[in-house]
Amino acid sequence: MSRLVMKFGGTSVANVERIRNVARHVKREVDAGREVAVVVSAMSGKTNELVGWCKEAAPLYDQKEYDAVVASGEQVTAGLLAIALQEIGVPARSWLGWQAPICTNDTHGSARIESIDGAGIIDGFSRGEVAVVAGFQGVHKESGRITTLGRGGSDTSAVALAAAIHADRCDIYTDVDGVYTTDPRVVPKARRMDRVAFEEMLEMASLGAKVLQVRSVEVAMVHKVPTYVRSSFDDPANPGEGTLICNEEDIVEAQVVTGIAFSRDEAQITLRRVADKPGVAAAVFMPLAEAGINVDMIVQVVSEDGNTDMTFTVGSADYERAYALLEKIKDDIGFASMAGAKDVAKVSAIGIGMRSHAGVAARAFRALSERGVNIRAITTSEIKFSVLIDEAYTELAVRTLHSLYGLDAA
Amino acid sequence: MSRLVMKFGGTSVANVERIRNVARHVKREVDAGREVAVVVSAMSGKTNELVGWCKEAAPLYDQKEYDAVVASGEQVTAGLLAIALQEIGVPARSWLGWQAPICTNDTHGSARIESIDGAGIIDGFSRGEVAVVAGFQGVHKESGRITTLGRGGSDTSAVALAAAIHADRCDIYTDVDGVYTTDPRVVPKARRMDRVAFEEMLEMASLGAKVLQVRSVEVAMVHKVPTYVRSSFDDPANPGEGTLICNEEDIVEAQVVTGIAFSRDEAQITLRRVADKPGVAAAVFMPLAEAGINVDMIVQVVSEDGNTDMTFTVGSADYERAYALLEKIKDDIGFASMAGAKDVAKVSAIGIGMRSHAGVAARAFRALSERGVNIRAITTSEIKFSVLIDEAYTELAVRTLHSLYGLDAA
Structure with a gap:
């Protein structure tokens, strides 16, 4: 089965x-003879309401209490879906994070799943029972307190549960019908992909595609859980196709570039005339890391007089904090001045085929320069490259690359 | 301490x-050197919203899932109050029913508390921590499912917790400032009582006074928990007085009648010409009991021809069901005809002093008859008597008895 x-x-x-x-939708799968566990989020808007109350009670609220408050959203949905299933003749019961249990570490507010005990849920399958599992939440076993996985964590709950109970597939129902070659609102010719490799999806999610949470793709990749992104707005009796995220080997015709991702949530900081001496990079980046600020692209240009200009990007949410921190430790680092910009964007091309094809990125640099798009920084990895550009050119750059790599729909 | x-x-x-x-309010008590556990209900309106969703999902919803959904309301309040306490410098943590745990039987939707493990909460006291406990909810230990105690169950949670952790007192904050001799909306001269005995309060709550849930008074009486009803709308820095529910011995000046209660949620059923033979009462009342319908007042009048008219009351919510049931088993019982009325009310006088004073009820019957109030049925017990009257005379009867027994404020 x-x-x-x-x-x-x-x-x-x-x-x-x-x-x-x-x-x-669930009944359709049960009628097809499948054992089904359903993971649900909170009703849309509920989580924001609960978070708002926490903030109103105290701007710097206790994360443990925040978790107890916010986890109630998924609890409500899980119970209601169990009731709705029973009403159409499908035996079902709800499982809260602490009931399964879904065990996490104690990083309240953004906990990581450590283990899931699927025995009770599987036992329910043997009685013909659908398990309705509250997403986004778990329990820290030692303290017995409720934890949450952070925003979008229900995707991770689902994939981790699929791994724990050895499910054949994890279907992520969302408000779009799959993963597209890029955002269709920017490129109307964007196409839904039938299949995409775990590694590619991981890069896409990391680089700005919002369809799946990064952490959920990591878990799917590590545990090789085939994950199918599809639309919940389809007719339950006659659903359409979606996008299967799977092993590279299961993709027959791999393309050089599979998709174009972009993110406007970037900010750039430039330190001018940094002393070009050993340990200076550490002096800049260690304090940022200790403050929990992720640094992404780094470019260093050495000037003739032995000094260097250092440019790097941080998430725009961290920009002010990073700027203030660097200002404070200016003398420790030793630089002449600092400049920053929030009106930048990162555009990336992703494809497993890049591994075996040289010059993929070079073609992009030429095409962008021909259209007058100035490239501020570049990063590359085995299966993707990213360019940092002025935000105003985002759409132009995305469309240029989408066409360049043959991704436009016919 | x-x-x-x-x-x-x-x-x-x-x-x-x-x-x-x-x-x-909590900080005031902590500052006074007390160890404090706070029991909270859901934000007003929330429980109704959650119940409404359950009914929308399925008119005959699963009580287990209902409990999981509805218990989320108190969970939210407990977390938010813990945050609000921390914000004003009072260390606090929330405790959900399954965390304490508050163990109940498995009568989902109206569970009874079986035991409360207060060890974790008392351990928190030793660290100077206020325990914020979600009311109304518990857990059934064998199944690990969330239970709820039924409407108003948070009062019971509070009193039972007070008993479990050997608290010196349980303060019930509500939207009125205590227990009154009767409903002040009906009798403007009603007075707040300083003290009332457990037994009296139990009768008052059972007979229609809505300030406390009956079950909570039972628990307070059994475990001898002094329970203080007071207003949450008082100035936290300078709160007013309330009503202490306590042992009879702690009331210095007991009155003959302490309070007048009334209930309009009554319905009357009369069976005419019932065969006056052994076993006929069982034939009427056993089927009603088996259907979960409580019968309250019973009056039997034997006629000259060996038949009898039998009048009794049920809760108005059960009226239609009781009527239909009796119609169905009419031949088994053997009666000529049935009549019913929903426009009846029960007015009761309560007072421990009745035990030692004869003729207390007789004075009431006379006073009511002098005002033209027809008495349809009477029941008495050691410390109360009740009369069933036409609903239209409720206010008149309540005011008459309130004056008669000297309860009017000066």
Whole structure:
């Protein structure tokens, strides 16, 4: 008998009528003879409401209490979906994070799953029972306190549960019908991909594609859980196709470039006339790391007089904090001046085929320069490259690369 | 060091601003050197919203899932109050029903508390920590499922917790400032009582006074928990007086009648010409009991021809069901016809002093008849008597008895 995890996000369970629709999707899979666990998010808007109350009670709220408050959102949806399933004749019960249990570490607010005990859920399967699992939440076993996985964590709950109960597939139902070659709102000719490799999806999610949470793709890749992104707005009786995230080997016709991702949540900081001496990079980047600020692209240009200009990017949410921190330790580092910009964007091309094809990035640099797009920084890895550009050129750059690599729909 | 349980209902925690006000009440007690556990209800309106969703998902919803959904309301308030307390410098943590744990039987939707493990909460006291306990909920230990105690169950949570942790007192904060001799909306001259005995309060709550849930008074009486009803709308820095529910011995000047209660949620059923033979009462009342319908007042009048008219009351919510059931088993019982009325009310006088004073009820019958109030049925017990009258005369009867027994404020 095949075993399936289905995950439904906030817009898919926004009200009781939508929850009933989800129940019909689940019934279809049960009727097809599958053992089904369903992971649900909070009704859309609920999490924001709960977070708002925490902030109102105290701007710097206790993360442990925040978790207890916010986890209630998924608890409600799980119970309601179990009721809706029973109502259409599908035996079901809800499982909260502490009940399964889904054990996490104690990093409240952004905990990581350490282990899932699927025995109770599998036992339910043997009685013909659908398991409705509250996403986004777990429990820290030593303290017995509720934890949450951080925003978007329900995707991770679903994939980790699929790994734990050895499901054949994890279906992520969302408000789009799959993973596209790029954002269709920017490039109308963007195409839905039938398949995409775990590694590619991981890069896409990391580089700005919002369809799946990065951590969930990591978990899917590590545990080789085939993950299918599909639309919850399809007719439950006759659903359409989606995108399967799978092993590289299962993709017959690999393309050089599979997709174009972009992110406007970038900020650039430039330190001018940094002393070009050993240990200076550490003096800059260690304090940022200790403050929990991720640095992404780094470019260093050595000037003739033995000094160097150092440019790097941070997430725009961290920009002010990074700037202030560097100002404070200016004398320790030793630089002449600092400049920053928030109106920058990162555009990336991803494809496993890059491994075996030389000059993929070089073609992009030429095409962008021909269209007058100034490249501020570049990073490359085995299966992707990224360029940092002025934000105003984002759409132009994305469309240029999408066409360049033959991704436009016919 | 004295130990206190404080309980705040839905209107007292209706929004974050009100929750902050509750935090100030708690801080006052902590500053006075007390160890404090606070029991909270859901924000007012939340429980109704959650119940509404369950009903929308399935009219006959699963009580187990209902409990998981509805218990989320108190979970939110507990977390928010813990945050609000921390914000004003009071160390605090939330405790959900399954965390303490508060163990109940498995009667989902109206579970009874079987035991409370207060060890974790008392351990927190030793670290100077206030325990914020989600009311209304518990856990069934064998199944590990969330249970709820039924409407108003947070009062019971509070009193049971006070018993479990050997608190010196349980303070029930509500939207009125105590227990009154009767409903002040009906009798403007009603007075707040300083003290009332457990037994009297139990009768008052059972007979229609809505200030405390009956079950909570039972628990307070059995475990001898002094319970203080007071207003959450008082200035936290300078709170007013309330009503202490305590042992009879602690009331210096007992009155013959302490209070007048009334209930309009009554319905009357009369069976005419019932065969006056052994076993006929069982034939009527056993089927009703088996259907979970409580019968309250019973009056039997034997006629000259050996038949009898039997009148009794049920809760108005059960009226239609009781009527239909009796119609169905009419031939088994053997009666000529049936009549019913929903426009009846029960007015009761309660007082421990009745035990030692004869003729207390007789004075009432005379006073009511002098005012033209027709008495349809009477029941008496050691410390109360009740009369069933036409609903239209409720206010008149309540005022008459309130004056008769000297309860009017000067």
